[in-house]
Every structure is written in C-alpha cells, then in structure tokens.
Amino acid sequence: xxxxxxxxxxxxxxxxxIFGVGLIGGSFALALKKAGAVAHIVGVGRxxxxxxxxxELGIIDTFSTSPADAVAxxxxxxxxxxxxxxxxxxxxxxxxxxxxxxxxxxGSTKTDVVAAARAALGDKIACxxxxxxxxxxxxxxxxxxxxxxxxxxxxxxxxxxENDPADVERVAQAWRLCGAVIHALSAEEHDKVFAAxxxxxxxxxxxxxxxxxxxxxxxxxxxYAASGFRDFTRIAGSSxxxxxxxxxxxxxxxxxxxxxYLVQLGQLRTLLANRDGAAIExxxxxxxxxxxxxxxxxxxxxxxxxxxxx
Amino acid sequence: xxxxxxxxxxxxxxxxxIFGVGLIGGSFALALKKAGAVAHIVGVGRxxxxxxxxxELGIIDTFSTSPADAVAxxxxxxxxxxxxxxxxxxxxxxxxxxxxxxxxxxGSTKTDVVAAARAALGDKIACxxxxxxxxxxxxxxxxxxxxxxxxxxxxxxxxxxENDPADVERVAQAWRLCGAVIHALSAEEHDKVFAAxxxxxxxxxxxxxxxxxxxxxxxxxxxYAASGFRDFTRIAGSSxxxxxxxxxxxxxxxxxxxxxYLVQLGQLRTLLANRDGAAIExxxxxxxxxxxxxxxxxxxxxxxxxxxxx
Numbered sequence: 001x002x003x004x005x006x007x008x009x010x011x012x013x014x015x016x017x018i019f020g021v022g023l024i025g026g027s028f029a030l031a032l033k034k035a036g037a038v039a040h041i042v043g044v045g046r047x048x049x050x051x052x053x054x055x056e057l058g059i060i061d062t063f064s065t066s067p068a069d070a071v072a073x074x075x076x077x078x079x080x081x082x083x084x085x086x087x088x089x090x091x092x093x094x095x096x097x098x099x100x101x102x103x104x105x106x107g108s109t110k111t112d113v114v115a116a117a118r119a120a121l122g123d124k125i126a127c128x129x130x131x132x133x134x135x136x137x138x139x140x141x142x143x144x145x146x147x148x149x150x151x152x153x154x155x156x157x158x159x160x161x162e163n164d165p166a167d168v169e170r171v172a173q174a175w176r177l178c179g180a181v182i183h184a185l186s187a188e189e190h191d192k193v194f195a196a197x198x199x200x201x202x203x204x205x206x207x208x209x210x211x212x213x214x215x216x217x218x219x220x221x222x223x224y225a226a227s228g229f230r231d232f233t234r235i236a237g238s239s240x241x242x243x244x245x246x247x248x249x250x251x252x253x254x255x256x257x258x259x260x261y262l263v264q265l266g267q268l269r270t271l272l273a274n275r276d277g278a279a280i281e282x283x284x285x286x287x288x289x290x291x292x293x294x295x296x297x298x299x300x301x302x303x304x305x306x307x308x309x310x
Numbered sequence: 311x312x313x314x315x316x317x318x319x320x321x322x323x324x325x326x327x328i329f330g331v332g333l334i335g336g337s338f339a340l341a342l343k344k345a346g347a348v349a350h351i352v353g354v355g356r357x358x359x360x361x362x363x364x365x366e367l368g369i370i371d372t373f374s375t376s377p378a379d380a381v382a383x384x385x386x387x388x389x390x391x392x393x394x395x396x397x398x399x400x401x402x403x404x405x406x407x408x409x410x411x412x413x414x415x416x417g418s419t420k421t422d423v424v425a426a427a428r429a430a431l432g433d434k435i436a437c438x439x440x441x442x443x444x445x446x447x448x449x450x451x452x453x454x455x456x457x458x459x460x461x462x463x464x465x466x467x468x469x470x471x472e473n474d475p476a477d478v479e480r481v482a483q484a485w486r487l488c489g490a491v492i493h494a495l496s497a498e499e500h501d502k503v504f505a506a507x508x509x510x511x512x513x514x515x516x517x518x519x520x521x522x523x524x525x526x527x528x529x530x531x532x533x534y535a536a537s538g539f540r541d542f543t544r545i546a547g548s549s550x551x552x553x554x555x556x557x558x559x560x561x562x563x564x565x566x567x568x569x570x571y572l573v574q575l576g577q578l579r580t581l582l583a584n585r586d587g588a589a590i591e592x593x594x595x596x597x598x599x600x601x602x603x604x605x606x607x608x609x610x611x612x613x614x615x616x617x618x619x620x
Contacts, residue, residue: 005346118534134536154534183534197535198521201542203578204514206597211574211601212506222604224464224493225507226444231541232511236601244587251582258579262572264521269512271567275561277554284550287516290523291546294532298540 012173017070017077019089021054021063024106024133025080026145029059031178034147044070045081053230054142059165067092074101076174081106084245087116090128094121102167104131108194108242109249110158110187121151126162130187131155132194133180140239151179152302158187194252200261202243203254205236322483323348327380327387330355331364331373334416334443335390336455339369341488344457353400354380355391359369364452377402379498383412386484393417394555397426400438404431414441414484418504418561420468420497422521436472439481440497441465443490444506450549461489462612468497505563512553513544513564 016032018025021043032038043051043060044067051063064070071077071093079089086105097103107113110130117128135153155175159168172182185193212221247254271279326342328335331353344350353361353370354377361373374380381387381403389399396415407413417423420440427438445463465485469478482492495503522531556562581589 022319134534136536136538156534156538157404189530193531196525197529201518201539203520203582204575205542206594207574207578208511208514208571209597209601210593211571212537213596215506216601220499221503221506222600222607224444224466224503226446226464226602228446228545229507229511230605231544232515233539233597233601234541236594236597237605238598240591240598243594244591247582247590248585248587251585255579255582258575258582261518261521262575262579265514265568265572265575268517269565269572272513272557272561272565272568275558277558280557281550281554283520284516284546285552286523287519287543287546288548288550289545290528290532291519293538294535295547297532 011037011039011174012177012200013075013294015040015042015074016174017042017044018060018082019076019077019079020106021050021059021145022080022141023139023144023146023149024135025078026054026057026142027135027147027149028078028080028106028133028174028178029054030145030147031150032095033058035177035178037174039122042070042074050142054145057142057145059142059145068096071096071098071101073098076170077101077103079103079105079107082242083109083113083249086113087120090117094124095126097121097127102129102170103127104129104157104171106131106133107249108136108198108246110156112249114158114187116161125160126164127167129163129168129242130158130160131171131175132158132190133175136198136238148179150175153180154183155180156183156185156190158185158190170310191250191253192256195250195257199246199250199254200257202235202238203247203258204261205233206240206243209233211234218272282304321347321349322487323385324382325350325352327352327354327384328370328389329380329389329392330416330453331360331370332390332451333449333454333456333459334445335388336364336367336369336452337445337457337459337592338362338388338390338416338443338484338488340455340457340462342484343368345487347484347487352384354381359505360452364455367384367452367455369452369455378406381406381408381411383408386480387411387413389413389417391417392552392555393419393423393559396423397430400427400430404434405436407431407434411437412439412480413437414439414481416443417559418442418446418508418556420500422559424468424470424497435470437477438470439473439478440468441485441555442468442500443485445490446508446548458489460485463490464493465490466493466495466500468495468500492564501560501563502566505560505567509513509556509560509564510567512545512548513557513568514571515543516550516553519543519546 016038018029029041041060043063045051054060055063057289079086086107105113113130118125121128133155135149212218326348328339339351351370353364353373355361364370365373389396396417423440428435431438443465445459524526
C-alpha cells in the first residue's frame, strides 16, 4: 500500500461519540462505519445493557459512562437520547468540549432543544448544530438499528446564527454519508411543520385507541378492527415516554394544531348532524385529491432518487 | 369420466348474479370460480365499460343491464354496488325473484340496508340475508379484484328473523369458499362496531388531510410528512362517494362515536394546556398497550389459521 493510498483511506472522522445507541444513534453508527467514514465510535448511555448489546452488534467500538472520556478527542458528538435529556447531556459534556468538536442532536423537536442548549452550553453554543433525522419507527434499542435506515430520508438541520458554516457542513456530510438528504429550516418552522404532520397525528391515534380501549365492549370492537384501523393507529404503537416528551416539548405548536383540528371536526359534526352529503363529500374529495397528489410527488421523487443512485 | 365423477364435479351454484363487478363483487366471483363452486356468473351494473372489462378479465361469464334477465334462474344474487343504491336494486329485482333465489349484499352499513330492503322487498324480505365482508382497499373497479381478497378475512352476516337458516347457511358457504370466516352480529350491533373501528377513523383521516391541504403553507407541510403520516392517512385515499354514503347511512352511530372522541380530545387538550406530562403519558401508554395486545391476538389467530390450512 502506498502512502497516497493510505491517505485516501483516512476516514473523515477519527472519533464519534454517540449518546443513545438505539434505533437512531445505532443506525447512524452502522451507516458511517459501512461508509468507512469513522475510525472509532464510542457509545454513551444510561443503560449498560444497551451499550453492551450495541458493542456486541458491532454498532460501537467501545462504550463509556463518562461524558468526559467519551467526548475527549471526538470530531463529532451525536445526542440521540430522549429529547428531555438533551440539556442535561450538554451540561455534562460542556466542561470537556475541545475546539474542533461539533455537537449535533436527533431530537424530534427543535425550539426546546435550542433553548436547553443555550442554557447548558452558554458561550460554547456555536459548536452545537441542531438536527432532526425524519426516520422514526416503533422499534427501539440497539437491535432495531439498521444500516439503511437513513437512505433517501430527510434530515432537517436547524442551524443557529452562531454556527460556523463549516461545522454545519460537517454534520450535513455525516448524514449524507448515511444516505440522507439535507433540508434547512429554522427551529420555529421545524416545530410548526412537525406539529401538523407528525406530532398531532400521534396524539390523535393514541386518543382513538385509548377511547376504544376504555369502552365496556372494547373486546368486541377490537375483534372487528381491520387493516384500515391497523394503519391508522400504527403510530399509537410508539414509545409513550418519548411521545410524552415530544408533546410537552412542542406544546405551543401542538395546541395550535389541535385547536385547528377541533374546529375542523366541529364543522364536520355540524355537516353530519345536518346530513349534508354534498359538503361531507367535498371535504372527503379534497382530502383524497390532496393525498393523491402528495403520494404522486413522493413516488416521483423516490423514482428519481433511485435512478440517480444507479 | 363416470357418472359419479360428473356428479361430484357439479358446482354448488348454477348461476350467480353480481350487481357491481368491482373490487368486492369481482373478488367474490374470482374466488368462487377458482373453487369450482359456480357454473355461470352474470355481472350487472351501470357502467358498460366496467362490465366489459370484468368479462375481459374472466371475472364474469356474461353481463346484462336487465335485472330481470340477470336474476332469472340465479341461486344467489350479490349486491356489491355503492350502498346507497341497494334499495333501488332490490326494488328492480323484486318482481323477478323466484323461490330458491337467495339475495345478499356487501354493504359497509347494515341498519339502513335492512330498512331499504324491507321497503323494497316487502313480503319477499325473507330471501334477503344482509352481509358485510371486511376487506376494503382504496383501489376500485374490476382491475382491483383479487382471487385471494377474502382469504382469512371476516364476513359479518346480520341475519333477519325472517331468514330461513338454510338460506343464511348458503350465503355463509359461498363466503367460506372464498376463504372467509363467518361472524354473526345484529344490524344494530354491526353499525355501532364499525362506526367505532372503521367509519370514524375514515372521517378523522379525511378531516386531517383536508385541514392540512387548506393551510396556506400546505406544500411545505406535505414536504415533511413521512411514513407515519402516510399510514395514518391511508384510508383518506378511499372513494369520497362511497364514504359519503357510509357516513350518511350510519349517521346516528357516527355522531355518537364522534362525540365520544371529541370529549376525549377535549380532555387531552386540557392536559396539554396544563402540561400534565404524567396524565398524557398514561393515555399514550394505555393506547400503546391495548394496541399491542390487539396486534398480538391478530397475529396469533393468523398463525393458527395458516397452520390449520396446511
């Protein structure tokens, strides 16, 4: 092997520290390893069993329960723990952050994460690039991690005014190496968008299943629930703890979306009480049409990305 | 071939007439043909193009636009047209119904169908056995028909007091030959159950997509909608005309379910406004647990039915 070849094989990251080695953090690790983009990955977490399992699965090279050891010499730190822990983790690593270390996160909400980061990092806030990979699943833990999880998926980066564009680009490159497509939104835009298309639907699905489960004839009802119900409520299979945190973290935008939806349901209730078939059909038809156009757009983009990848 | 063999090969039904040769009626026809259970299937419908296409696909043997011709000599008549047309179809065939012809339907609502059938058939009501195969899809038309559609699926029969048990059994046998499992509910029970687990979820999914599509920044929102949103709103891809009819047909039960859900959402709104994380998590956790148990029950039943079939 010549010196030039050895140099070409030098990975982009010498050391990456990942807080939370479950689905999100574990999949990030697997994808960067496959891309040959990292020399060493250290896992950090509250559960020793998860860390041991992640090491066993080859997701991480070593693990540590000491934030100081974990971030020492790291080019990149990913926080993929439950979103409510982000502030505490940032506060724990702050004293050990060296110049040249970029920190990012994978939280499903951004306004609260930015506020927690500012409080925890103070004058070191510039090193923190907020992020959100759009690739949820119901499964959790290291065993759920998939090397392909992010291929073709969106990652939103909500860069701060303090961020060095080179640091934002470094985070973007890591996600691109996982196969993801980078999008930019402000933290506030991000939270409004996801309240509408993700957080409210989760609340609605949980609410419906809870409503049915509490009825005296719940067993009879579940007996006849079919594939439509199964898909509609799939997201109600997600972690209650994680979604409690997201709900509270994005409370203002969630309240606004829920109120708009309650107005919509109130109007539909009136149409139903009045047996106004034409108006009900107009709502249904508008929804069907909008969804059809959305699905067509997605499928066209998927097709293009497959062709581009060949 | 001996006489005995010829006799053994005699199909259960000499002639079946099917009103509506789309997904539901077409799949019924394909499955009974595959089972060798029918000598002749005649399709009836408003759209000549659909009838021609169904004949082309081998779903039906002949077609007719005359109800009199279609039901002459039929052992079984299936009405698989939009539910609002059931009364008119029954009224049209009533004068031509012969003793020995059993009529059934595939409508998603039953109380209104029974009322329409009583009005249309009068003293011939005993020949009508109300039914509902639980096997919807978004696709419609003859091209959507699948020979395997009903395998392992439930069919609810809401038998009338006037029905001859032998006629109910004949309808049940036809569905069993399609691979379905027969369940019995009264028309009223049926409508309450399906308002909760099917009709309300459709209304909720249509309402959410319509709500988002009407926002000024709808394009931005749809851009970030992901797989959770896709599954949650899959049923909003269904036919608006069909679901308008179901909504109106099952209006009393739909209103009751919608009101219960609005109470539930109002309570969740209060918890959200108060940032009551523990109470929100309790709702989410109860829903997740109930859904998990439901899915486990389904999967155990599917496994058992696969083993039973081997």
